[in-house]
Amino acid sequence: MDTDPDGEVEMEQAAPDDQSDTDDQVDWRNLPDIVLVDIYRCLDNNDRFNMALVCKHWNGMLNTACLWRWFQVDSTVGHFAVHRLSKRHDRAIGFAYVHAIHVRYLTLKCLHPSFMTCKRFQRAMTRFLAILYNKARLREFYMRNMEFDRFWRVETTTVRLITSLSRFLRNQTRLQVFDVFGAQLSLTNGLKILNSVGLGSGWSITKLNIEDFFHSRIAAFPVPRLKAILQLFVNLRHININYNCVCNEVLENLGKNCAGSLSNLSIKVYRNDPHFHRIDRSVWLGLHQACPGLKVSFHFDNIGRYEVISSILVPEVRLRSLHIWSGYDIIGIDWHLNDTLRHISATMNRTLGSDCNICNKTMSHTYLFAEVLSLEFENDREWVDESLLELIDACKRPLREVEFIGILMVSTIEAICEMQLQRKINLTRFHVLVNRLTDAEWAELRHVEDTYHPMIVERDLNFVFGTAADEDLLG
Numbered sequence: 001m002d003t004d005p006d007g008e009v010e011m012e013q014a015a016p017d018d019q020s021d022t023d024d025q026v027d028w029r030n031l032p033d034i035v036l037v038d039i040y041r042c043l044d045n046n047d048r049f050n051m052a053l054v055c056k057h058w059n060g061m062l063n064t065a066c067l068w069r070w071f072q073v074d075s076t077v078g079h080f081a082v083h084r085l086s087k088r089h090d091r092a093i094g095f096a097y098v099h100a101i102h103v104r105y106l107t108l109k110c111l112h113p114s115f116m117t118c119k120r121f122q123r124a125m126t127r128f129l130a131i132l133y134n135k136a137r138l139r140e141f142y143m144r145n146m147e148f149d150r151f152w153r154v155e156t157t158t159v160r161l162i163t164s165l166s167r168f169l170r171n172q173t174r175l176q177v178f179d180v181f182g183a184q185l186s187l188t189n190g191l192k193i194l195n196s197v198g199l200g201s202g203w204s205i206t207k208l209n210i211e212d213f214f215h216s217r218i219a220a221f222p223v224p225r226l227k228a229i230l231q232l233f234v235n236l237r238h239i240n241i242n243y244n245c246v247c248n249e250v251l252e253n254l255g256k257n258c259a260g261s262l263s264n265l266s267i268k269v270y271r272n273d274p275h276f277h278r279i280d281r282s283v284w285l286g287l288h289q290a291c292p293g294l295k296v297s298f299h300f301d302n303i304g305r306y307e308v309i310s311s312i313l314v315p316e317v318r319l320r321s322l323h324i325w326s327g328y329d330i331i332g333i334d335w336h337l338n339d340t341l342r343h344i345s346a347t348m349n350r351t352l353g354s355d356c357n358i359c360n361k362t363m364s365h366t367y368l369f370a371e372v373l374s375l376e377f378e379n380d381r382e383w384v385d386e387s388l389l390e391l392i393d394a395c396k397r398p399l400r401e402v403e404f405i406g407i408l409m410v411s412t413i414e415a416i417c418e419m420q421l422q423r424k425i426n427l428t429r430f431h432v433l434v435n436r437l438t439d440a441e442w443a444e445l446r447h448v449e450d451t452y453h454p455m456i457v458e459r460d461l462n463f464v465f466g467t468a469a470d471e472d473l474l475g
Contacts, residue, residue, distance in 0.1 A: 036061045045091075068099040072107040073128065075121045085117065089124035096128050100135035107142040113151050122161040129168040140177035141169070149184040149215035162189045166196040175201035179209040181240065190214050191225055198232030205233055206261075211240040211268050219274040221247040231257055240266040243312070244273040248283045255290035262291040264320070269312060271302035271327060284316035295320035297372075302327035304379065306336035310343045317347075321372035328378045337377055341387035345394040371398050377406035380436060385412040392416060392425060401429040408434050410444045413465060417452040420461075429462040437467055 036058065040048055052062040073092045077084055110121045143165075152158045162185075169175075178197050183190065190213055197205070220226050220242075227249055233239075234257045246267060254262060269275050288294055297320050300309060304326025313322075322344070326335060373391075377384065385408060392402065396419075413432055419425045437445065449465050456463045 033061060037064050037067065040064070040067050045095075049091075063098070065099075065102040068095075068102040070105040070107075071095065071099070071103050072109060073125070074107075075110040075113070075117060075124070077117060085120050085124075089120065089128075092124065093128055093131065096131040096135075100132045103132065103136045104138060105140045105142075106132075106136070106138055109144070111145055112147075115153065118152050118154065118157050122157045122164075125161060126164045129164050133168055133171055136172075137174055138172050139174060140179075141172070141175060142177075142179045143183065144179060145182035146180075147182060147184045148189070149186070158189065162192060166192050169193065170196040170200045172197075172200050173204070175205050177207045177209075178205055179207070180213055181209050182212045183210075184212060184215040187214060187218055187220060187223065191223075191229060194226075195229050195232075198229050202232035203234055206235055207238040208233060208236055209238075209240040210245070211242060211266070212270075214242070214245070216270060216272040217274070218244060220245045221250065221274075221277060226250075227253065230254075234258065236262050238264040238266075240268075242273055243267050243269040243275050246279065247277060248280055251279060251283050251287050255287045259290040260292075263293045264295055264297070266297040266299070268299045268301060269303060269308075275303075275308070275312070278311060279314075281314050281316045284314065288316070288318055294318070297321040298323070300324045304335040304337065304340075304377065306339040306343065309340050313344065313347060315347045321374070323372075323374040323376075325376040326378050335379055335382065337379060337382045337384050338387040341384055341391045345387070345391045372401045373399060374401075374403040375406065376404075380407055383407060383409070385409050388412065389415060393419070396425040399425065400427060402427060403429075403431045405433045405435075407436055408432065410434075410437075410441050410448060413445065414448045414451075417448065417455075417463075421452065421455050427461070427463075431462075431464045433466050435467070442467070 040051065040062065043051060048062060052059040075085055075088065108125065110117065113121060148158055175197065194210070214220055221244060226245065230250055231253050236258045296317050298313060300323065302325060303309065304324070309324065384406070388404070389412060392399065416430065420427055434445070445465055
């Protein structure tokens with residue numbers, strides 16, 4: 001290698017063997033179309049447009065239909081970057097004119113918007129959805145965490161967006177997934193959208209996620225129109241819903257309309273939602289008889305009181321997963337967490353017995369209790385070691401995942417690991433974050449982890465032990 005007078009490096013002449021490698025290099029101008037499409041698939045929209053500038057052929061391949069089955073309009077920007085929205089929205093509208101007929105999976109996204117962002121998003125989506133109206137035939141629609149109650153303060157802007165969405169969704173007749181988690185709409189606006197979806201695609205939707213669809217404090221379950229709208233969905237397999245939208249009549253209608261198809265029902269019980277109504281045990285029993293494959297998940301959010309949990313979680317509910325976050329101990333009263341865990345254990349035992357009886361009559365297989373158990377107890381005064389061990393031992397047959405955050409003795413963690421070692425339980429995931437550990441207890445916990453590390457590695461288990469400072473470990 002030499003250097004010329006101008007200081008540039010001059011490479012030596014390649015050896016004859018190296019020349020053959022050069023001859024074998026791919027000519028990028030003649031890449032097969034299938035390879036170009038695969039490359040396009042790996043890029044986001046901005047990189048796709050840049051790649052299309054290379055040549056006419058590559059630009060033409062950008063119009064391949066399969067590349068535009070999925071499309072996302074993301075209007076999430078910082079408070080000081082609102083001016084960038086116009087470019088994003090213009091590009092989305094231009095896309096709609098060209099590729100609307102190809103879209104099957106659409107995502108609309110606008111997180112934590114400012115006043116101006118809301119206004120611009122509404123105007124752009126009104127045009128965008130109007131273009132898609134007669135062209136797109138969606139299979140899946142996502143609009144998550146919009147939080148209308150929190151960020152959309154101007155009623156006229158909200159109403160215009162809801163009107164555009166309702167008109168567009170009413171014209172979609174083949175939707176299979178409708179996911180509007182965290183919309184937090186008013187009752188009027190929420191029912192308007194849900195009614196449009198039900199009238200258009202109620203026969204085809206298999207997955208409906210309306211968790212936190214209405215804003216908190218709304219008692220939606222006694223509203224006749226909600227009950228009537230939910231009856232439009234006759235082919236559901238998965239539904240996520242809040243407890244304040246569920247009542248005896250709603251579950252009875254689910255059993256009638258989705259008999260045999262409904263397999264997953266996820267219910268969130270939130271402290272600020274009305275949750276003091278109760279569902280009859282006979283209704284739960286009838287629902288499981290109508291839908292033999294149904295598995296129920298309960299999520300108690302900011303609720304730790306035994307009186308509340310025990311009255312909702314009855315033995316007739318056949319759980320797949322249970323998550324309890326107690327909220328923070330502000331008032332200083334006892335939550336009776338041990339009573340809660342013992343109630344869950346007793347419920348499980350009765351559930352197993354009743355399952356066997358029902359199985360002999362109407363079902364071809366036996367149902368078991370929860371596969372996933374997640375407990376977050378923000379209470380530093382109530383120790384639950386003994387009752388937790390009883391619970392894990394009681395549901396040892398089906399239980400696969402346990403997550404615990406709270407105060408716990410290291411000896412309890414060791415006892416659970418020993419049960420796993422002796423194959424008395426069959427966990428695949430066990431995550432524990434312990435509060436208020438002393439230095440000596442921390443050292444003891446590390447010793448437990450080292451002791452059972454060979455078992456964890458040999459059986460390929462996901463076991464994690466730490467303190468509250470290590471909360472990212474549970475991700």
